Amino acid sequence: MKKKVAIQGIAGSYHDVAAQRYFEGEAVEPVPCDTFREVIEHVSAGTVGMMAIENTIAGSLLQNHELIREGNCRIVGEYKLRIMHSFAALPGTRAEDITEVNSHPIALMQCRDFLDTLPGAKLVECDDTAGSARWVAEKQMHGHGVICARRAAEMYGLEVLAEGVETNKRNYTRFLVIARPDLAEHMQQEAVRNKASLVFALPHTSGSLSKVLTILSFYDMNLSKIQSLPIIGREWEYMFYVNLTFEDYTRYRQALEAIIPLTNDLKILGEYEQGKQSI
Amino acid sequence: MKKKVAIQGIAGSYHDVAAQRYFEGEAVEPVPCDTFREVIEHVSAGTVGMMAIENTIAGSLLQNHELIREGNCRIVGEYKLRIMHSFAALPGTRAEDITEVNSHPIALMQCRDFLDTLPGAKLVECDDTAGSARWVAEKQMHGHGVICARRAAEMYGLEVLAEGVETNKRNYTRFLVIARPDLAEHMQQEAVRNKASLVFALPHTSGSLSKVLTILSFYDMNLSKIQSLPIIGREWEYMFYVNLTFEDYTRYRQALEAIIPLTNDLKILGEYEQGKQSI
Numbered sequence: 001m002k003k004k005v006a007i008q009g010i011a012g013s014y015h016d017v018a019a020q021r022y023f024e025g026e027a028v029e030p031v032p033c034d035t036f037r038e039v040i041e042h043v044s045a046g047t048v049g050m051m052a053i054e055n056t057i058a059g060s061l062l063q064n065h066e067l068i069r070e071g072n073c074r075i076v077g078e079y080k081l082r083i084m085h086s087f088a089a090l091p092g093t094r095a096e097d098i099t100e101v102n103s104h105p106i107a108l109m110q111c112r113d114f115l116d117t118l119p120g121a122k123l124v125e126c127d128d129t130a131g132s133a134r135w136v137a138e139k140q141m142h143g144h145g146v147i148c149a150r151r152a153a154e155m156y157g158l159e160v161l162a163e164g165v166e167t168n169k170r171n172y173t174r175f176l177v178i179a180r181p182d183l184a185e186h187m188q189q190e191a192v193r194n195k196a197s198l199v200f201a202l203p204h205t206s207g208s209l210s211k212v213l214t215i216l217s218f219y220d221m222n223l224s225k226i227q228s229l230p231i232i233g234r235e236w237e238y239m240f241y242v243n244l245t246f247e248d249y250t251r252y253r254q255a256l257e258a259i260i261p262l263t264n265d266l267k268i269l270g271e272y273e274q275g276k277q278s279i
Numbered sequence: 280m281k282k283k284v285a286i287q288g289i290a291g292s293y294h295d296v297a298a299q300r301y302f303e304g305e306a307v308e309p310v311p312c313d314t315f316r317e318v319i320e321h322v323s324a325g326t327v328g329m330m331a332i333e334n335t336i337a338g339s340l341l342q343n344h345e346l347i348r349e350g351n352c353r354i355v356g357e358y359k360l361r362i363m364h365s366f367a368a369l370p371g372t373r374a375e376d377i378t379e380v381n382s383h384p385i386a387l388m389q390c391r392d393f394l395d396t397l398p399g400a401k402l403v404e405c406d407d408t409a410g411s412a413r414w415v416a417e418k419q420m421h422g423h424g425v426i427c428a429r430r431a432a433e434m435y436g437l438e439v440l441a442e443g444v445e446t447n448k449r450n451y452t453r454f455l456v457i458a459r460p461d462l463a464e465h466m467q468q469e470a471v472r473n474k475a476s477l478v479f480a481l482p483h484t485s486g487s488l489s490k491v492l493t494i495l496s497f498y499d500m501n502l503s504k505i506q507s508l509p510i511i512g513r514e515w516e517y518m519f520y521v522n523l524t525f526e527d528y529t530r531y532r533q534a535l536e537a538i539i540p541l542t543n544d545l546k547i548l549g550e551y552e553q554g555k556q557s558i
Contacts, residue, residue: 038386061341109316207496209505214493217486225517226488230506238504 002029006042006049009033012130014083018049018175022079036064043178048187049073054174054225062229065199065241067273068176068269074184075197075270077177082170085111087162088133088153089145090279092210095161100124102132102145111147114165121145133158138249174275184270191275195224195245196252200263202240209240212259221246239265245274281308283448285321285328291409291431293362295452299430301358306309315343319350320458321337327466328352332504333453333504344520347548348456353463354476354549356456361449364390366441367412368424369431374440379403381411382426388410390426400424435504453554463549471552474503474524475531479542481519488519491538498534500525518544524553 003026007015008033020061031047033039043049051263053064068075085107088099098121102109105125108115115123129148136144137156146158153160178189202208215224225243247250252271260266282305285411286294289311310326313316322328332343347354364386368377377400380387384404387394394402405411409431415423416435425437432439458466480486495502504522525531531550539545 035384105314207493209502210489210492210496213487213489217489223488226505226507226519240505 002027004029004031004047006031006033006039006047008036008039008051009128010130010134012133012149012155014126014149015050015052015175016079016081016130017149017151018052018081018173021081022050022175022177024078033068036067037108038198040073040178040224043073043180044071046180046183047078048183049178050079051176051178052173053078053176059139062227065227065229068178068240069199069267072181073178074181075176075272076130076179076184076187076191077272078195078275079171079175079177080253080275081175083110083166084203085129085147085166086150086153087111087114087145087147087165088136088158088159088160090136090140090142091157091159092127093145093161095145096120096146097143100141101145101147102126102136102141104129104132107127107147110167110171111165113167118145130155144244176270178270178273180256188272193249193271195243195270195274196248196271198242198244198256198266199239199269200242200259200266202238202263208262212262213264214242216242219251219258220248221252221255241269283308283310283326285310285312285318287315287318287330288407289409289413291412291428291434292407292430293360293377293452294329294331294454296428297331297358297360297452300360301329301356301454301456315346319346319352319457322352322459323350325357325459325462327359327462328457330455330457331452332357333456335354344506344508347457348518348546351460352457352548353460353549355463355466355470356454356457356459356551357554358454359451359554360454362389362445363443364408364426364445364546365429365432365439366390366393366424366426366444367415367437367439368418368468369415369421370436370438372424372438372440373545374424375399376422378422379390379420380424380426380507381405381415381420383408383411386426388430389442389446389450390444392446393441397424409434419504447472453514455549456551457549458526466550472528472550473526474522474553475550476548477521477523477535477545478518478548479521479545481517481542487541489518491541494537494541495521495523495534498530499527499533520548529547 005019008028011030016030039049100122102124107129117178130152132146133148133152133156221244224245227241228238284298286309290309295309318328318450379401381403386408408427412427412431412435415425447534500523503524506520507517
């Protein structure tokens with residue numbers, strides 16, 4: 001039986017690629033979703049989800065923090081995917097025949113140097129990379145090029161005309177694997193836990209954050225990410241999303257105990273193994 | 280002569296509304312741009328720009344931090360706009376005639392409760408709110424409703440069928456006013472400066488951020504926002520974007536001097552007056 005993983009986008013998208021890599025060795029069946037909110041709905045119904053959280057390709061990732069918190073999802077893992085774009089078209093197309101290139105606006109932006117070598121091509125923004133590939137293939141759009149993952153090109157029968165067309169070769173996206181808390185417990189029974197994602201609110205007094213971070217550093221926690229997000233409905237009050245990495249799980253639990261009295265509404269979004277990174 | 284302000288989107292967009300409010304009393308002519316990058320290009324050429332930086336409507340705001348830093352723009356002011364959506368259609372349309380509603384996906388999401396009262400209407404996502412209004416007006420799309428700013432409805436000759444249709448009435452977006460550094464100097468000669476936006480990198484050692492924040496709190500700086508962003512090309516190293524508010528400008532400059540030795544590449548993105556907020 002295939003492992004179902006809810007992703008934003010369709011098969012062949014970068015979310016799909018990340019899911020295939022994270023669950024390497026298992027047969028993964030992506031459950032395509034139009035929106036990140038829909039991914040959360042699938043997770044609430046018991047499917048595992050894969051969600052970009054920090055990247056340069058999908059936009060709106062601040063919202064994904066909120067969705068995970070509100071949706072009461074548990075983070076059970078992460079994967080850092082190098083985004084490597086391919087340039088594809090209907091089989092037999094030559095680069096000089098391309099009159100229009102379709103893709104997600106950020107993918108187009110990331111391939112600007114390559115696209116500048118196709119002066120005759122009009123750039124047309126679409127909702128997603130894999131969707132553009134499917135559309136060009138299904139509608140037999142001759143003369144159209146697509147920026148997408150190699151997986152999408154292969155899946156929809158396009159020919160890859162050029163590989164690695166992104167300007168910056170060191171372009172990574174971090175994806176989170178999320179699950180419903182009861183299922184997460186089950187999945188994580190034997191898992192390594194050396195990273196945690198926390199969210200908390202702070203009273204709006206000078207120095208309240210520095211106190212919390214100082215305590216965390218006394219307990220040898222490494223802060224790998226911090227982000228303040230305004231609390232909707234309480235303007236310009238902030239929630240803080242923090243990622244910690246650590247070697248000693250017990251020390252981490254002690255650090256948590258130590259900061260709880262200085263924070264409001266502290267919530268553990270997940271404890272998991274620090275992610276592998278694709279090359 | 281009208282004051283030109285580069286905005287993402289077209290006249291009638293929320294960027295336009297924010298520009299009109301910030302420069303109240305001056306005649307503002309929006310310079311429409313397709314992308315935020317284009318806004319930065321206009322700013323480099325000498326036009327003032329208005330750019331959403333923290334909100335729940337436009338997506339990708341993390342990128343705007345990067346664009347401002349890379350584009351070497353100076354922040355000269357901010358405006359916090361309450362996002363109040365109107366529901367508009369061609370004049371004479373009744374709510375029960377609506378078969379399709381067009382708008383930006385996040386605007387649609389923010390009006391979900393209202394849209395649920397229109398069960399017959401299909402929701403169709405478009406690039407922007409004002410663009411949807413213009414399209415429905417120009418193409419005379421009978422039976423189409425639009426979620427947009429009242430300004431857009433009035434500008435393109437649509438009739439407002441319902442006002443304040445956003446679910447959460449306390450929905451604000453913070454916009455930054457940006458200018459080329461030489462022009463910023465000129466604009467800010469007599470300006471109040473009680474807020475600053477900084478960006479810096481930190482060595483990846485445990486506690487490096489807590490040291491910097493502790494020093495800032497010793498100097499009575501209020502941290503109103505903090506955000507780590509991965510540095511492109513140096514994976515999982517981070518830049519920190521920090522907003523400070525303060526009463527004493529001299530103390531602020533002293534605080535800066537005190538943290539410089541502990542940070543890398545510290546850059547002041549702007550010193551400006553803390554923004555007014557629309558009601």
